[in-house]
Every structure is written in structure tokens, then in C-alpha cells.
Amino acid sequence: MPTPDMTNEQRLAAINNLPKATNASIRHMFAGIDKVLLKDDGVYDDKAMSDTVLLTLTAPEAISKIGQLLEIDETMTGFHCMCLGSYAIELHAHNTIKYIIGLHHGTSIRYSGWNGDAALSKTEELVTFLSEQGLPQPLEEHIQRIKDSKAGETAQRNWLQTAPETFRKHWEQIINMDSGYLSALIQDLHAEIPEQRQRIITLLQTFGKTDKYWSGYPYYESVPEDILKTYEVKDIIHAYLLSDRNYITQRGLGRFLCSYDFKKIRKNYLNDIPMEVIDDLDKCFEHLGEKRGENEIFSLRKEKEKSLS
Numbered sequence: 001m002p003t004p005d006m007t008n009e010q011r012l013a014a015i016n017n018l019p020k021a022t023n024a025s026i027r028h029m030f031a032g033i034d035k036v037l038l039k040d041d042g043v044y045d046d047k048a049m050s051d052t053v054l055l056t057l058t059a060p061e062a063i064s065k066i067g068q069l070l071e072i073d074e075t076m077t078g079f080h081c082m083c084l085g086s087y088a089i090e091l092h093a094h095n096t097i098k099y100i101i102g103l104h105h106g107t108s109i110r111y112s113g114w115n116g117d118a119a120l121s122k123t124e125e126l127v128t129f130l131s132e133q134g135l136p137q138p139l140e141e142h143i144q145r146i147k148d149s150k151a152g153e154t155a156q157r158n159w160l161q162t163a164p165e166t167f168r169k170h171w172e173q174i175i176n177m178d179s180g181y182l183s184a185l186i187q188d189l190h191a192e193i194p195e196q197r198q199r200i201i202t203l204l205q206t207f208g209k210t211d212k213y214w215s216g217y218p219y220y221e222s223v224p225e226d227i228l229k230t231y232e233v234k235d236i237i238h239a240y241l242l243s244d245r246n247y248i249t250q251r252g253l254g255r256f257l258c259s260y261d262f263k264k265i266r267k268n269y270l271n272d273i274p275m276e277v278i279d280d281l282d283k284c285f286e287h288l289g290e291k292r293g294e295n296e297i298f299s300l301r302k303e304k305e306k307s308l309s
Helices: 009-016 023-030 060-069 123-132 137-162 165-169 171-175 182-192 196-207 219-228 233-241 247-257 266-272 275-288 291-308
Strands: 035-040 053-057 072-079 087-093 096-104 108-110 117-120
Touching: 023 060, 023 072, 023 096, 035 060, 053 060, 060 123, 123 137, 137 196, 137 219, 165 171, 165 182, 171 219, 182 219, 196 219, 196 233, 196 247, 219 247, 233 247, 233 266, 233 275, 247 275, 247 291, 266 291, 275 291
Parallel strands: none
Antiparallel strands: 035 053, 035 087, 072 117, 087 096, 096 108, 108 117
16 A cells, blocks of 8 residues: 655645635535545545445435535644555546545545645534445544543543542543643652652552553653663562562563563663562563553563573
8 A cells, every 4th residue: 555755844834825725615525516526545545545436325315315414514624644544535426536625534535626634514414424324434433432431531530539639630631642841740749759769669560551552552651661761670660679569569560671672671681680680570470461561571581581591
């Protein structure tokens, strides 16, 4: 599948010079259209990426309806989804493709004549209509997104309840991935938890609060890791050894020592990681039934043994 060169400055400048998305332009596109095809996958280089036709609309009332349901929120335009879209919507007149619109996740659309994407204002009505016409996938995806969003909100609340109070103070900056807040957060965390060993244990326990240890986890879970990186590894291990060494702390320590970033430099710190710590982490992930974790600790053990030989 071809990938557009999104680093091409001239191309981006040309896109930025295009007019913004409007509902008037959508109405113009649908004037005189006598057939609408929805194809699988998105749009690249102003062409559908797939030849698979999922839905064909030829009835004038159906064409008019989908045109109305593609109404956009004109206050939310000009952004760029990173993907190429979920579906391609081809607008035909007299057996000729007049326009092609990319439908992204059922929530926004893209047209090559605009300076960016546009958020849909009638998402639920659109996906329901498509389902009634014989294309149920967008509705099913919409329902799943709602479920995932609710589950994500619950997980976020539960995570935040276990995190230090300082995280709540800086929460808006964290979830918006603002830059430059970390030093202020660290300063506030020092004020909240003055004793370093307890601060480290709290960060480990917060970092260990996850359902996705190794990938696909929300951004905010990486913040405790970013703070832990500011400590000496020997201090982190020392704090753990002086703690009660429970599973809550072990989850975070194992995740940290086996994280992608730390593994790149781990060989430099193997002397700071005693075998008894590795034994603890092995038992922890075995108890949790976390197979990837068990494999990660196995690799850590092998590295440690090799360093001792």
C-alpha cells in the first residue's frame, strides 16, 4: 500500500493554501450525482484504495440523504488524521467519477480540494443510515468505539485514583501531551512526597497500574516512567529492596526494567540489579499469568547471568 510523503514541505504548503471545508462545498459536490459507491479502505492520491464495493446507492432520495448526513461541523476543520481513511465515497454522474471523499472512522471526512479534514456533525445518523442501506460495518465500529471510550474513561479514573495527587493537578497538561510540564510536576511531587524512597515506590506502583504492560497503553501511563528515568537505577533498586516488596510495586519495577527504552541501556546497569530482584519479578509475572512479562524477565535473567560469567 503506498504511503504519502507527509514530510514534503511543498506539498503541505499547497494543501494549506486550499480552501477550508464547508457544507456549501459538499452540497455543490452532490449536485447532479446519480450514483454513490462506498468502497473498502480509504483514499490515496484522489483514488479509492480498494476496488471492493461495499454499498451502491442509486435512488435519488438515498443519494440526497447521504449528502445531508455528510454535514460537517465547520468549527472543526483543517486537521489531518494520520491514516488514509476507512472507506472511500465515490460520487458518480453519467458513469463518471466526479468527486471522491474519504470517510475516517465514521467521525470525519477528507476531500482533496480542502485544506484538511472536517469533523462530521451527524455521525450516528450517518452510520445508522448506512446500516439500513446494507452496510453495517460503520455502525458496528461506531458502537465499539463508544464501548472502548467508556472503558477507557473508567480505566483513566481508576488509574488517576491510585496516582499521587500531583498528577491530578497537572492532568490537563498530561492528557493534552503538553510540553514543558514535567519539571513542574516533579517539583510538586517532591513537595507532596518529600522522602525519596517513598516517592520512588509510589511511582513504581503507579507505573504498574495497567492492563497493557508493553504496548498499546494510553500516553498518561508513561508519565511515571519519565519521572523514574530521572533517578539513578541503584536508587530505584535500593528503594524496592527496603520496601515490603509486594506485587503492586513489583509490577511497576518489572515493567520499568523491561521497558523498550530501558532495555536499550540495561547492560550498563546489570550490576545494580541483584538476582533476588529478578527472582521476585519472575514470581510476580508468573503469579499474574502475564506471559510476555515472564519472557521479559527470562531475558533479563539471561543478561544478568551472562554478565556474571
